[in-house]
Amino acid sequence: MSSPITLTGDQIAQYEANGYLVVPDLLTSDEVSTFLTHEQDPATEKLRNGLSTHLTDSAWDYLARHPNVAGAASQLIDGAPRIVQTMYLAKAPAKDGKKKGGAGVAMHQDTHYLPTEPNTLMACWIAMSDTDAENGGLWVVPGSHKTNLRDTHLNRDSEEHASWVTDHDMKSADGREWTQKFYSFTIDGIDQEDLVPLTVPRGAGVFFTSMTIHGSYANSSQDRARLAFAVHYVRDGSWVQRRDVQETTLVESYSL
Numbered sequence: 001m002s003s004p005i006t007l008t009g010d011q012i013a014q015y016e017a018n019g020y021l022v023v024p025d026l027l028t029s030d031e032v033s034t035f036l037t038h039e040q041d042p043a044t045e046k047l048r049n050g051l052s053t054h055l056t057d058s059a060w061d062y063l064a065r066h067p068n069v070a071g072a073a074s075q076l077i078d079g080a081p082r083i084v085q086t087m088y089l090a091k092a093p094a095k096d097g098k099k100k101g102g103a104g105v106a107m108h109q110d111t112h113y114l115p116t117e118p119n120t121l122m123a124c125w126i127a128m129s130d131t132d133a134e135n136g137g138l139w140v141v142p143g144s145h146k147t148n149l150r151d152t153h154l155n156r157d158s159e160e161h162a163s164w165v166t167d168h169d170m171k172s173a174d175g176r177e178w179t180q181k182f183y184s185f186t187i188d189g190i191d192q193e194d195l196v197p198l199t200v201p202r203g204a205g206v207f208f209t210s211m212t213i214h215g216s217y218a219n220s221s222q223d224r225a226r227l228a229f230a231v232h233y234v235r236d237g238s239w240v241q242r243r244d245v246q247e248t249t250l251v252e253s254y255s256l
C-alpha cells in the first residue's frame, strides 16, 4: 500500500505566499479514467445532486475524500476539512468553425460565492485532462489572497464567461436569515497583466484560498476538452452561510 502525498514545508510556504499551490499526481491515470468513464455512463445522470453530488454519487465522494486531496487540504487549512461542494467542470472544444467552445468562469474570489464564518474556505481544482491557457485552463493572480474581498459586477459576455443570476437563502451562525443575490461575479478593474495562466496536467491539482483571484476563459482549442473536478472545503467548526450547501461532510482519515 502506498502512502498519501504529504506536502513539504516549502510547498505550504508557497501556498501561503502565493495563495495557490500546484501539486502533481494527486490522482493516478487509472483514477482519472475511472471517473471519466463513470461520467460518460448515462446512468450517472440520476445521481446528480447540484453542488452536493458527493452525497449521492460514490465516484464524486471518492474524489472529494481522496487522501491526496483532502489530506493536503487538511495540512493547508490546519485542521480537519469538511466538504462543502463538488463540481465537474467540463468545457468542450470549439467545434464546427466556431472560435470558442465551452465558456469559462469570470475572475472572482470564492468568498463571493461561498461566504463562511470564519473564512476557512479553500478549493482543490483537479485537472481531469491536460489543461492550459488554450483549452480554458485555470488563471490566478498570485498574492491576491492578501488583499480584501474585491468589488464585482455582473459578467455579461456569455461567449467568454458564463453569465447568470440567482437568489440563495442564507443563514448566519447567529441565526439571522436572509435572501441574497448571487451572479456571475467579475472583479472590477482587474489588471490583465496580473493574471497568470496555469498549465496543469491530467491528475495534478491546484489548491487555492477563498480569497485568491482566479477564473478561466472559454476553450479555444479545436480538439481538446478541458475537464476539471473541483472540491471546496472549510475547516471543521466553520459555518457556511448558503443554505443549499450547509450539509457539509467531515473527512476524518487520509490513508490510501
Ligand SMILES: O=C(O)CCC(=O)C(=O)O
Pocket (backbone or CB within 6 Å): 089, 104, 105, 110, 123, 125, 136, 137, 138, 214, 215, 216, 217, 228, 230
Ligand atoms: O474551472 C474553472 O474554469 C473555474 C473553477 C473555479 O472557479 C473554482 O473551482 O472555484
